[in-house]
Amino acid sequence: MCGIVGLHLRDPDLHPQLGALLSGMLTALGERGPDAAGVAVYGDPVWTPPGTSCVSVLTQRGPDELQAAIVAETGCEPSVLHVGGTTLIRAAIDPATLRAAVHAVAPEALLIGFGEDVAVLKGIGRPADLAAGWGLAGAQGRQGVGHTRMATESAVVPEGSHPYAVGPDQCMVHNGSFANHATIRRELRARGVEFDSENDTEVGARFVAQCLADGLDVETALKELCARFDGFYTLLVADRDSFAVVRDAIACKPAVIAETDAWVAMGSEYRALVGLPGIEGARIYEPDPERVYAWTH
Numbered sequence: 001m002c003g004i005v006g007l008h009l010r011d012p013d014l015h016p017q018l019g020a021l022l023s024g025m026l027t028a029l030g031e032r033g034p035d036a037a038g039v040a041v042y043g044d045p046v047w048t049p050p051g052t053s054c055v056s057v058l059t060q061r062g063p064d065e066l067q068a069a070i071v072a073e074t075g076c077e078p079s080v081l082h083v084g085g086t087t088l089i090r091a092a093i094d095p096a097t098l099r100a101a102v103h104a105v106a107p108e109a110l111l112i113g114f115g116e117d118v119a120v121l122k123g124i125g126r127p128a129d130l131a132a133g134w135g136l137a138g139a140q141g142r143q144g145v146g147h148t149r150m151a152t153e154s155a156v157v158p159e160g161s162h163p164y165a166v167g168p169d170q171c172m173v174h175n176g177s178f179a180n181h182a183t184i185r186r187e188l189r190a191r192g193v194e195f196d197s198e199n200d201t202e203v204g205a206r207f208v209a210q211c212l213a214d215g216l217d218v219e220t221a222l223k224e225l226c227a228r229f230d231g232f233y234t235l236l237v238a239d240r241d242s243f244a245v246v247r248d249a250i251a252c253k254p255a256v257i258a259e260t261d262a263w264v265a266m267g268s269e270y271r272a273l274v275g276l277p278g279i280e281g282a283r284i285y286e287p288d289p290e291r292v293y294a295w296t297h
C-alpha cells in the first residue's frame with residue numbers, strides 16, 4: 001500500500017487553507033500507511049519566512065545549542081523552530097550554505113529537506129497523530145505533498161519515511177517498489193552520490209535530483225526515471241515551481257487526479273480528494289501509464 005496526496009493551489013485565496021486541506025487528504029489515507037508519514041509544505045510564512053532559507057532536520061539537539069553553533073559557523077543568526085518531531089532551521093543565507101552549516105555543527109542529524117520555500121516534516125507512527133503534532137491543519141502555502149507509509153523496501157525508521165527531499169526545494173513521494181534500486185544506487189554512488197537510508201524511493205529521488213542538477217527539466221527527468229527504473233510506482237514530485245505525477249508502464253498502483261480552476265490535486269484514492277472545495281465540478285481522471293503530468297505556478 002502507501003498513500004500519496006498532493007495539492008497544488010492555483011487560486012491564492014486558498015493559500016490560508018492549504019494545511020487544513022492537506023491534513024484532511026493525508027489522514028483520509030491513514031490506513032494505507034500506518035507505519036509513518038511525512039509532508040512537504042511550500043510557502044508557509046511561519047515555517048519558511050520569505051527572505052530566508054530553511055533546512056528541515058531530525059535531531060535531538062535543542063534550539064539554543066543549534067542556534068549558537070550555527071552563529072559560530074556562519075556568522076548569521078538563524079531562527080530554530082520545533083514542529084512536532086522535526087526541527088526547522090531558518091536563516092537569511094543561501095540554502096546550500098545553510099545546509100552545509102547544519103551538517104557541520106550537527107553531523108549526526110538527519111537532514112530531511114532544504115530550500116528557500118519548503119518545510120519537510122516526517123516521522124514514524126500513525127499519520128493522523130503525526131499531522132496533529134505538526135499542527136498541519138494550521139499551515140498555509142502554495143502547494144503541499146504528503147505520504148502515508150506501509151514499509152516494503154526498508155525498515156520503519158525515520159530515514160525510511162517519505163517525502164525524500166534531497167535537492168533544493170524538491171521532494172518525491174512514492175507508492176510501490178523499485179526492483180532495480182540497488183543497481184542504480186551503485187551507479188549513483190560511483191558518481192559520488194551519498195545516501196541516508198536503504199530505501200528504494202531515496203534512490204529515485206536522488207536520481208531525479210541528479211537529472212535536475214544536470215539541467216534537465218522535471219518532465220524529462222521523470223521520463224529518464226521511467227526508462228531506468230524497473231518495478232511499480234506512482235510518484236508525485238514537486239519543486240518550487242512544479243508539481244508532477246508519473247506512473248509505471250503497468251500502472252497497478254492507484255492514482256486519481258482532479259483539477260479545477262482553483263487547484264490540481266492528486267491522491268492514491270478518490271476518498272482523499274472528496275473534501276476539496278469544488279470537487280463536485282472537478283475534472284477527475286486516472287493518469288495514463290508512463291505519461292508525465294506536470295503543472296507549474
Ligand SMILES: NC(=O)CC[C@H](N)C(=O)O
Binds near residue numbers: 001002175177199
Ligand atoms: N508501500 C509502499 O508503497 C512503499 C513505498 C516504498 N517502497 C517504501 O518502502 O518506502
